[in-house]
Amino acid sequence: MRVVRLLRLRAALTLLGEVPRRPASRGVPGSRRTQKGSGARWEKEKHEDGVKWRQLEHKGPYFAPPYEPLPDGVRFFYEGRPVRLSVAAEEVATFYGRMLDHEYTTKEVFRKNFFNDWRKEMAVEEREVIKSLDKCDFTEIHRYFVDKAAARKVLSREEKQKLKEEAEKLQQEFGYCILDGHQEKIGNFKIEPPGLFRGRGDHPKMGMLKRRITPEDVVINCSRDSKIPEPPAGHQWKEVRSDNTVTWLAAWTESVQNSIKYIMLNPCSKLKGETAWQKFETARRLRGFVDEIRSQYRADWKSREMKTRQRAVALYFIDKLALRAGNEKEDGEAADTVGCCSLRVEHVQLHPEADGCQHVVEFDFLGKDCIRYYNRVPVEKPVYKNLQLFMENKDPRDDLFDRLTTTSLNKHLQELMDGLTAKVFRTYNASITLQEQLRALTRAEDSIAAKILSYNRANRVVAILCNHQRATPSTFEKSMQNLQTKIQAKKEQVAEARAELRRARAEHKAQGDGKSRRCKRFRVPVEKIYSKTQRERFAWALAMAGEDFEF
DNA sequence: AAATATACTTAGAATGCTTAGG
DNA sequence: CCTAAGCATTCTAAGTATATTT
Missing domain, CATH: 2.170.11.10 (DNA Topoisomerase I, domain 2)
Structure with a gap:
């Protein structure tokens, strides 16, 4: 499960951490900064406005x-006959050939675009011969790369070591x-x-x-x-x-x-760390403004100006549902995806009553990375009424918020709080949610294993809020899965039982262990939660988070 | 004010590596 | 031991935000 890692760490530290007392990184003087307030240490050596470095x-x-031509034994066939390709055409052919078992090569658009661009790389004579992708046979090329990958896997320990050293060099x-x-x-x-x-x-x-x-x-x-x-x-x-x-x-x-x-x-660099830290400070600052902002947009639902009403409803969605801003995109240049400001009428359905609730809005659209966002949420009556109004006399393809852009929304937010933009709400709400979940799920007397479990559960809640998910497996993989469903189910049962046993054992052990029993409310060694890389990346957070740090 | 350019963050897929379980 | 599942890392596409140009 993927969760915005920064906020994860930042909020988690507050509640979990046995936080190491070490300097944040080189270039950051040793003494730990004070627990709340500004991050003086990370702000040190600050340049003047806009300057990012001196050296x-x-x-x-x-x-x-450079491209390595195929060995002579690996041939490309056209209409069943081997055709020797120029180096330029061959290279592009290998890009396709190595993807032969990928779903992409079954997609018409992919095939069309590839063939079109491939032909541009061909010599005139090649272009005269190779006129249809359907008559192309890349199987030998494909086999060659499959074999090559397999050969890499079975290299001896020494050979693998050598490759590793080369990468290190x-x-x-x-x-x-x-x-x-x-x-x-x-x-x-x-x-x-x-x-x-x-x-x-x-x-x-x-x-x-x-x-x-x-x-x-x-x-x-x-x-x-x-x-x-x-x-x-x-x-x-x-x-x-x-x-x-x-x-x-x-x-x-x-x-x-x-x-x-x-x-x-x-991301572990000082420069990136500093901006990440600043991002959290901005989100944290929002905490002091958010009540006011919320009452403001509630009031704006009744504004005489349609523009203001749209902005207020959109902001409500961004705040409540952690939707992305939704910049406009040029059509034909990318997949048709939307965010809050670019929602179209076809992406929302209004239900006067559904699931035992009144005023339910059903969202169904493709967001970033074409990940589907599907949600049914009861909303406050004025929001519902406004949505009806925004949708009146519009086609499904029309913009829901036709008087709103991300630029105008952000301009407005900037006036409400310095540095505030639409994406800050995602950071803010994800962080707050994690912190609240941790509070609700953990108890001081829990074992470390139990706390980690709670932590993972809290993250799952945040992931749901942010709609983090992987794409569904391809049809090929799906059919493979279907074949294995029964085996899988059994395995899972066994695994679950095992995990249960392990958990019970771990808990037992932790209970008996005097040291861990002395743990305070949220204490868990930070190594249990974050890998070395993550800890490096978030050195700034580790350095600044005190015992009583709260988001 | 709309279009375009630029710079930066975010996030899923692909790949690599480790480790638990046979 | 070996294997594969699961986690970490790498890769790069796809976002956000804003400055600049038309």
């Missing part, structure tokens, strides 16, 4: 290794930068390799060729007086600039959506 030095990005060479005198880990130092675009849901561009990026596509950002990264031999950077108002080290434009991709720092 930035790095080695540039790591490029995908790469990490050492390209994975770090110097920012203001400190070494920092980079998040994504590798340029994305070429391949076929894997858009989610019904993406109109799925299958398109994501071009290979060369140094000539890449803009480097570093300090003027630093050692400028060397482009790979025989190449040049598109541009080298020195802009210290941004945090990225390198950038390029991706060929499918024409959007800019960035090389940036790892």
